[in-house]
Every structure is written in structure tokens, then in C-alpha cells.
Amino acid sequence: MNTVVSAMAMDYPVDKLCVYLSDDGGSDVTLNAMKEAWRFAKCWVPFCRRFGVETICPKAYFLEENHQKKDCRSDFLAEKEKVKEKYEAFKNCMMRIREKASIIMTNGDHPPLVEVINEKGMNEEVGDGVGAQNVQIPLLVYVSREKRPSLPHHFKAGALNVLLRVSAMISNSPYILVLDCDMYCNDSSSARQAMCFHLDPKMSPSLAFVQFPQNFHNISKNDIYNCRIRSLFTILWKGMDGLEGPCLSGTCFYIKRKALYGSLIKEDVDIMKRKQCFGSSNDFIKSLDRHYKPNHSNFSNTMLFKETQILASCAYENQTKWGKEASTCPKTTNPLHSFYFAKATNLEKVGFLYFSVVEDYFTDFINLHGKGWISVYCDPARPAFLGSCTTNLSDVLVQSTRWGSGLVEVAISRFCPLLHGPKQKEKQMSVLERMCYAELAFFPLSFIPLWCFATIPQLYLLNGIPLYPEVSSWYFIVFSFIFVSSQSKHIQEIFSIGGSIQTWRNEQRMWMIKAVTCHLYGSLDAFMKRMGMREANFLPTNKAVDDEQQLKRYQMDILDFQASNMLIVPVVTLVILNLVCLFGGVTRMVISGSVNEMFVQVGLSFFIVSMSSPIVEGMVVRKDKGRVPTSVSILSAVISMIYLLLGSLIIMYW
Numbered sequence: 235m236n237t238v239v240s241a242m243a244m245d246y247p248v249d250k251l252c253v254y255l256s257d258d259g260g261s262d263v264t265l266n267a268m269k270e271a272w273r274f275a276k277c278w279v280p281f282c283r284r285f286g287v288e289t290i291c292p293k294a295y296f297l298e299e300n301h302q303k304k305d306c307r308s309d310f311l312a313e314k315e316k317v318k319e320k321y322e323a324f325k326n327c328m329m330r331i332r333e334k335a336s337i338i339m340t341n342g343d344h345p346p347l348v349e350v351i352n353e354k355g356m357n358e359e360v361g362d363g364v365g366a367q368n369v370q371i372p373l374l375v376y377v378s379r380e381k382r383p384s385l386p387h388h389f390k391a392g393a394l395n396v397l398l399r400v401s402a403m404i405s406n407s408p409y410i411l412v413l414d415c416d417m418y419c420n421d422s423s424s425a426r427q428a429m430c431f432h433l434d435p436k437m438s439p440s441l442a443f444v445q446f447p448q449n450f451h452n453i454s455k456n457d458i459y460n461c462r463i464r465s466l467f468t469i470l471w472k473g474m475d476g477l478e479g480p481c482l483s484g485t486c487f488y489i490k491r492k493a494l495y496g497s498l499i500k501e502d503v504d505i506m507k508r509k510q511c512f513g514s515s516n517d518f519i520k521s522l523d524r525h526y527k528p529n530h531s532n533f534s535n536t537m538l539f540k541e542t543q544i545l546a547s548c549a550y551e552n553q554t555k556w557g558k559e560a561s562t563c564p565k566t567t568n569p570l571h572s573f574y575f576a577k578a579t580n581l582e583k584v585g586f587l588y589f590s591v592v593e594d595y596f597t598d599f600i601n602l603h604g605k606g607w608i609s610v611y612c613d614p615a616r617p618a619f620l621g622s623c624t625t626n627l628s629d630v631l632v633q634s635t636r637w638g639s640g641l642v643e644v645a646i647s648r649f650c651p652l653l654h655g656p657k658q659k660e661k662q663m664s665v666l667e668r669m670c671y672a673e674l675a676f677f678p679l680s681f682i683p684l685w686c687f688a689t690i691p692q693l694y695l696l697n698g699i700p701l702y703p704e705v706s707s708w709y710f711i712v713f714s715f716i717f718v719s720s721q722s723k724h725i726q727e728i729f730s731i732g733g734s735i736q737t738w739r740n741e742q743r744m745w746m747i748k749a750v751t752c753h754l755y756g757s758l759d760a761f762m763k764r765m766g767m768r769e770a771n772f773l774p775t776n777k778a779v780d781d782e783q784q785l786k787r788y789q790m791d792i793l794d795f796q797a798s799n800m801l802i803v804p805v806v807t808l809v810i811l812n813l814v815c816l817f818g819g820v821t822r823m824v825i826s827g828s829v830n831e832m833f834v835q836v837g838l839s840f841f842i843v844s845m846s847s848p849i850v851e852g853m854v855v856r857k858d859k860g861r862v863p864t865s866v867s868i869l870s871a872v873i874s875m876i877y878l879l880l881g882s883l884i885i886m887y888w
């Protein structure tokens with residue numbers, strides 16, 4: 235509800251701002267809460283506007299109240315007290331709504347419901363005090379699309395497409411801000427900032443979206459899990475901004491509605507063709523017209539109401555081009571065949587695309603940048619939006635697995651960024667921009683070299699067999715140059731944004747952990763999907779923190795190893811393996827005096843072990859609930875022993 239209220243309080247003409255909330259759970263709790271939020275907005279919005287409040291998210295505003303610069307105007311103080319009271323009442327109301335609700339299982343089986351929130355149906359107990367009755371606030375709309383267990387709903391992309399259609403009927407604004415439910419607006423001027431780009435006559439015709447970085451309000455001091463995804467938002471996106479613009483990042487972007495509709499909105503396209511593409515709704519087709527002005531005061535009008543229900547139904551997208559295209563390709567196992575098929579047909583596709591669970595990346599690559607649109611990165615000093623980051627290892631790994639799976643899925647499909655090209659007459663993406671997309675799609679495959687580096691040199695080290703050049707050899711310089719330069723690049727990047735050596739260690743560690751777990755599983759998942767052995771799924775990240783202890787550990791920068799065995803065991807196994815080999819290898823090296831030959835292997839193991847010190851600590855020193863469970867340590871030790879034993883036997887007798 236803070237997301238909703240903060241969006242409504244943005245500094246933008248009231249009649250041009252409409253807020254839609256998509257409730258995939260289809261729950262009464264959300265709808266009732268929204269009605270209360272609307273009521274609270276009636277005093278919050280005028281308050282923000284009148285006093286130029288910067289922190290427009292009420293929760294954040296009242297939390298930081300004590301740190302604000304003192305504004306002592308008496309009318310402000312009086313008003314603020316009143317608003318605060320209302321806010322408390324609003325909070326209590328939320329509690330009551332939540333308590334009243336029985337345990338609702340969102341079973342993914344409910345009809346569509348679109349409702350414009352307004353006075354009607356509200357039990358009138360307010361009306362006093364602040365921001366009297368007749369204040370104008372932005373329109374607020376609740377949208378819950380139809381869901382049926384047997385029909386695919388395409389996760390977030392599906393929800394966004396329903397929002398696109400429904401909003402076309404009610405407000406049809408040409409620019410849309412997309413926000414995840416775990417983010418809120420932190421700067422009232424972000425819409426105006428974005429419009430500076432969208433209305434710039436030079437770039438406007440080809441500009442598809444303005445991307446803001448994802449920032450988080452709950453990141454711990456040292457960011458042990460690298461939740462801020464530093465390399466994307468501070469390096470890669472800025473670099474791409476120098477080409478044709480950053481990649482769509484799922485949230486915090488202002489997109490041009492037209493960019494998502496494709497080329498079929500050109501005026502000369504006939505209506506039948508449009509219907510084939512956009513579906514059968516006449517009203518929706520009408521909304522594509524440049525001069526169409528919806529009239530939402532008409533919403534009570536049953537016709538409009540009925541139309542939105544149809545647009546939010548499961549069946550609406552059948553035989554249309556919403557989100558798909560991939561399905562029009564005949565099933566074939568020959569990737570080259572399907573690749574050429576795609577080139578030949580290159581069908582129009584509209585909205586957010588369904589092919590991959592990283593709908594943002596894929597939609598952008600195929601439909602936006604892939605079609606010659608550009609984007610802009612806007613990273614103002616005051617974060618425009620703030621979100622909740624994942625605060626425990628388990629969530630981080632689950633989320634990264636999903637990303638890994640979605641990206642590799644694209645990399646190994648006919649949409650592979652290195653192969654897929656647009657039609658001749660469309661504008662081509664530059665080679666460099668394309669390489670950025672390829673790097674994103676392929677990076678999860680780094681699990682292959684990382685697994686090798688973490689297991690093979692160690693096995694040979696233990697057996698006293700050198701694999702790398704001796705320190706005195708010239709080739710040694712090549713190896714050390716690569717290692718040192720890549721690490722210095724990383725360190726330089728971090729220092730340039732004011733990070734510390736601690737940040738560098740955390741990022742290195744998380745990179746290794748993710749590579750050996752998430753990226754391995756994500757890639758396997760993608761390969762299995764490709765072979766038809768698995769269906770797409772989207773595990774949303776936790777939205778509520780219910781383990782206080784866990785949160786405390788996060789805030790104290792202590793790793794929390796409460797996660798499924800599947801995610802933890804590979805990591806612990808590799809750490810034990812490296813510890814054992816480092817110990818054995820160094821002993822052997824000292825005894826036989828083979829420092830010269832074994833230096834690189836010892837160095838590699840030492841590097842891995844030193845980066846993993848918190849894991850070793852979690853195994854042997856810590857006693858709290860977040861430590862590495864003893865059963866995991868034992869299992870991992872057994873696995874690494876088996877590996878070393880079998881490996882050594884093979885080396886000896888091969």
C-alpha cells in the first residue's frame with residue numbers, strides 16, 4: 235500500500251496520473267486494503283503537494299521524521315500532526331484487514347475483476363479534517379486478471395499485458411511507469427525527470443523507455459549478498475547508455491506505450507490485421523487511434539466495465555500476438571531450422587514477451603532494442619525508487635537461479651543474441667550493444683569454468699602433479715597477468731564508487747557461490763526446458779521477513795546458511811575440498827621442496843579458501859541458527875572425500 239500511496243503522491247498533474255495495481259492473487263485483502271489506501275491518499279496527496287514533501291512514501295516519511303530538516307511553520311506542523319494521526323489509523327486498519335482475513339490460499343483460480351476505487355461502496359466514517367472531501371487525487375484502479383489452474387498465466391509478463399490492455403480502456407496514457415510491488419517512489423519528481431527525455435524532440439521519436447536503477451532501502455552496511463547488483467547498475471547500464479541505452483530492468487522504468495504495441499499501430503494497417511494481433515475487442519482497437527480519448531468517469535458504465543473484464547480474461551489472448559510468437563514456430567529439434575524459420579516469418583509480437591522468465595531482458599532484446607528503439611539511463615543522486623532487497627542467502631540464490639535459467643534459456647534458443655537479427659528493413663542493433671546482450675545471456679554459463687577451477691587443480695595438487703607453469707617460467711607471467719588484471723579491474727570498479735576491500739571480497743564470494751549453485755541449476759533448468767523436460771516457473775522472492783533473528787544476522791553482515799541442501803551442499807563441499815587439498819598440497823610441497831612447480835595451484839586454493847572464510851567459520855565456529863548445519867558439513871565432507879578418492883585413483887591408474 236505504500237507503493238500505491240507513494241505513486242499517487244507523485245508531483246504530476248492529477249488528471250494525467252493513474253495508478254493501477256495488479257493483484258495476481260486475486261485477494262479481497264488487497265482490494266480492501268486499497269480502498270483504505272485511497273482514503274488515506276485523500277489526505278496524504280494534498281499534504282505532499284502543498285508542502286513539497288520529498289519523501290512521498292508515508293512509511294519512509296514517518297520513519298525518517300526525526301532526521302528531517304526542521305520546518306517549523308505552524309500550519310505545516312499542525313497539518314503534519316493530523317496526517318500522522320491518519321497514518322496511524324490507516325496502519326491499524328491494515329492490521330485489522332489482515333487479521334479478519336482467514337488464511338487465504340491463493341490457488342490461482344479466480345475470475346477477472348477490475349474496479350476503479352472511489353467513494354462508492356466506502357463506509358463513510360471519515361470526512362473530517364485534513365484535505366477535505368473534494369480534493370482531487372489520481373485515479374486508482376484495482377486489476378486482478380482471471381486465473382485458472384489449467385491455463386498458463388505467464389507470470390509477471392502476463393500480468394503486465396493485462397495492465398496494458400485494461401489501462402488502455404480507462405486512461406490510455408502514452409507513458410507508463412512499471413514498479414514492482416516491493417518498491418516505492420522515493421522522489422516525487424521522477425516522472426518529470428523521465429518526461430524530460432521522452433519529450434526531448436531529438437530523441438523522443440526513437441526513445442522507448444527511461445530506466446532508473448534499482449536501489450534498495452534495506453541493504454546492510456557491507457551488503458554481504460551483493461544485493462545491490464552493483465556491476466549491472468553502476469557499470470554495465472552506464473556503459474550501455476553510451477551505446478543504444480541500458481537493458482530494461484523489470485521495474486523502475488518509464489516506457490512509451492506505443493513501443494510495446496509494435497508496428498501495427500501505424501495508421502495504414504487494416505482493422506482485421508489489428509484484430510489478429512491485438513485480439514477481438516473493438517474498444518481496445520479503438521484505443522490505438524492517436525486521437526482516442528478514454529473517459530474514465532464513464533467507468534460505472536457497464537459497457538466499459540464488461541470490456542475490461544474481457545480484456546483481463548484468460549481466453550482473450552488466444553490466437554493473438556500478445557507476448558508470444560515463439561509458439562508459432564513448428565516444434566523442431568534442429569536449432570538451425572527453427573532459427574531460419576524465425577527469420578523467415580519474423581512475426582509481429584506485442585506487449586511483454588512470454589518466452590523467458592526474465593521477461594524484461596527478453597522483451598527488450600526482441601521487441602525494443604531489437605527493433606531499433608533506444609533507451610536512456612537516469613541515475614539521479616536522490617534515488618527515484620527504493621525497493622526491498624533479498625536479505626537471506628536462500629532468497630538470493632533462488633532469485634539468481636531464476637535469472638540464470640531465464641537468461642540461458644535465451645542464450646541457447648533461436649533468439650540467441652549472437653545469432654538473432656531483425657528483418658532487413660528494420661534498424662540494426664549495433665555490434666557492441668548486441669555483445670552486451672550476449673554477455674548477459676551467457677554469463678551464467680561461467681559455472682563450467684568455475685567448477686573446473688574449483689576441483690581439478692586441487693585434485694592434482696593433492697597428488698603432487700603440477701598443471702601450471704613454474705614460477706621461474708615466462709608463461710607464469712601470462713597466467714599471473716590475467717589474474718592480477720582481472721582482480722585489479724574489479725577493485726578499481728569498486729573503489730570508483732566508494733566501496734572497500736570488504737566489498738570486493740563479498741562480491742568475489744557471492745560470484746563464486748552463485749556460479750557453483752544458481753548458475754549451474756539455472757542452466758540445467760534451461761537445458762531441460764529446451765528439451766521439453768520441464769515447465770517454466772517463477773518463484774517470487776519473499777516479500778515478508780518473518781524471521782527476526784535472520785534479519786538481525788543480515789543487518790550484522792553475518793551470512794545465513796539456512797537454505798535448502800541443494801543450494802548449500804555444493805558450496806560447502808567445494809570449500810572442504812579446497813581446504814583439504816590446500817593442507818595436503820602445502821605439506822607435500824614443503825616436504826618435497828616443489829614450491830616452484832606447485833605455486834599456482836596452491837595460490838588458487840588459497841584464494842578460494844580465503845574468500846570462503848565466513849563459510850569455514852559457519853561450519854566450525856558459529857553456534858547460532860544460521861550456521862552451516864552439521865548434517866550439511868558431514869554430507870559435504872563425504873562427497874569431497876569420495877571425489878578425491880575416485881579422482882586420485884583415476885589419475886594413478888589411467
Ligand SMILES: O=c1ccn([C@@H]2O[C@H](COP(=O)(O)OP(=O)(O)O[C@H]3O[C@H](CO)[C@@H](O)[C@H](O)[C@H]3O)[C@@H](O)[C@H]2O)c(=O)[nH]1
Pocket residue numbers: 256258388389390393413414415416483484485591592593594633636637772773774775776
Ligand atoms: O506470477 C507473477 C510473478 C511475479 N509478479 C510480480 O513481478 C514482480 C517481481 O517479482 P519478485 O518476486 O519481486 O522478483 P524479483 O526477483 O525481485 O524481480 C526481479 O527480477 C524479475 C525478473 O526475473 C524482474 O521482472 C523484476 O523487475 C526484478 O526486480 C513483483 O511485483 C511480483 O508481484 C507477478 O505479478 N506475477
Ligand SMILES: [Mn+2]
Pocket residue numbers: 414416775
Ligand atoms: Mn523483487
